[in-house]
Amino acid sequence: MGSAGSADRYLPDTVQQAVKILVVGDFGVGKTTMIGAVSEIEPLRTEETMTQASVGVDDLAGLDGKTTTTVAMDFGRITLSPYTALYLFGTPGQRRFWDLWAGLGEGAVGALVLVDTRRIEGSFEVLDQLELRGDLPFAVAVNHFPDSTRHSPQALREALDLEPGTPIVNCDARSRSSSVDALIALVKHALATQKGPS
Amino acid sequence: MSGEYHDSAVRPYVLTQGRARPTRNTVGLDTLLVVADAGKPLPPSATRQARDLLRMFGRLLSLAEAAAHLRLPLSVAGILASDLVDSGHLIARSRIPEAGRPDLTTLQEVLNGLRRLS
Numbered sequence: 211m212g213s214a215g216s217a218d219r220y221l222p223d224t225v226q227q228a229v230k231i232l233v234v235g236d237f238g239v240g241k242t243t244m245i246g247a248v249s250e251i252e253p254l255r256t257e258e259t260m261t262q263a264s265v266g267v268d269d270l271a272g273l274d275g276k277t278t279t280t281v282a283m284d285f286g287r288i289t290l291s292p293y294t295a296l297y298l299f300g301t302p303g304q305r306r307f308w309d310l311w312a313g314l315g316e317g318a319v320g321a322l323v324l325v326d327t328r329r330i331e332g333s334f335e336v337l338d339q340l341e342l343r344g345d346l347p348f349a350v351a352v353n354h355f356p357d358s359t360r361h362s363p364q365a366l367r368e369a370l371d372l373e374p375g376t377p378i379v380n381c382d383a384r385s386r387s388s389s390v391d392a393l394i395a396l397v398k399h400a401l402a403t404q405k406g407p408s
Numbered sequence: 409m410s411g412e413y414h415d416s417a418v419r420p421y422v423l424t425q426g427r428a429r430p431t432r433n434t435v436g437l438d439t440l441l442v443v444a445d446a447g448k449p450l451p452p453s454a455t456r457q458a459r460d461l462l463r464m465f466g467r468l469l470s471l472a473e474a475a476a477h478l479r480l481p482l483s484v485a486g487i488l489a490s491d492l493v494d495s496g497h498l499i500a501r502s503r504i505p506e507a508g509r510p511d512l513t514t515l516q517e518v519l520n521g522l523r524r525l526s
């Protein structure tokens with residue numbers, strides 16, 4: 211992993227385009243861990259204001275002198291080729307965050323939904339949202355913790371009530387190669403979706 | 409941890425002179441930016457945040473990275489950066505974010521790039 215020191219924080223000058231993938235899921239499912247495992251830079255954190263996304267401009271005028279409530283998001287980067295950089299944005303999946311991140315999905319390759327099998331109900335909201343949206347390809351990555359019970363992918367698919375075409379893969383968010391494999395499953399799915407008749 | 413609410417010391421309304429959104433939706437968090445002409449001065453009225461941002465883009469970087477390094481809220485950095493693009497100080501290199509998906513060529517390139525890593 212590279213350091214975030216100013217010497218190597220920059221992209222090679224040859225890079226012409228950036229693409230992004232969202233890493234979503236319940237609190238504590240391993241989003242930050244996965245981003246850290248694959249990122250070439252020390253994962254960074256940025257924040258967005260909640261008030262701004264949820265209220266009109268006029269209301270902001272009344273905020274002078276007050277502080278603004280914010281939500282944090284962390285992200286990492288992989289320079290995939292001299293031409294293309296991939297950004298991974300980790301965002302909480304709960305419904306109340308979706309207004310805030312509505313724009314985040316725009317132009318994205320897709321979303322990787324991390325699931326913790328010890329609390330699969332924590333994934334229902336984000337899966338509902340993604341299926342409802344319908345415009346953002348997504349894949350499910352089951353992050354295994356030491357005390358998780360192993361379920362067959364088919365059993366998990368049923369428990370999560372996934373649509374038949376949605377990929378589901380096992381992963382270890384601490385492992386770079388395992389996380390890369392999960393990302394590959396998502397991109398293959400995004401390609402198939404783009405090519406397919408749907 | 410991420411997802412928790414906390415108070416920010418920065419007031420977007422003040423830093424951006426009252427605008428809550430970019431005038432044009434051309435700069436997204438994954439937009440790559442770089443200084444247009446290192447010699448071109450900012451007007452004396454430019455804020456410290458705008459100066460910091462311009463300095464940060466001395467070489468190629470995404471808006472999200474610049475915002476994180478400068479600890480600016482993303483929305484504030486976005487408004488300042490679009491102003492700097494409008495005024496000719498910054499060049500947006502990557503394609504403008506659109507509602508659509510990346511095209512097949514781009515997706516294939518991403519897939520190939522990831523496969524080289526695994």
Ligand SMILES: Nc1nc2c(ncn2[C@@H]2O[C@H](COP(=O)(O)OP(=O)(O)OP(=O)(O)O)[C@@H](O)[C@H]2O)c(=O)[nH]1
Nearest residue numbers: 237238239240241242243355356382383384409410
């Ligand atoms: N054993 C094991 N532990 C993991 C794995 N992934 C994450 N963890 C641990 O689980 C905890 C939560 O992981 P995070 O990566 O912070 O989860 P997150 O989704 O970013 O959490 P929030 O940002 O708080 O929503 C950390 O202590 C990790 O070290 C995994 O694959 N296996």
Ligand SMILES: [Mg+2]
Nearest residue numbers: 241242409410
């Ligand atoms: Mg996190």
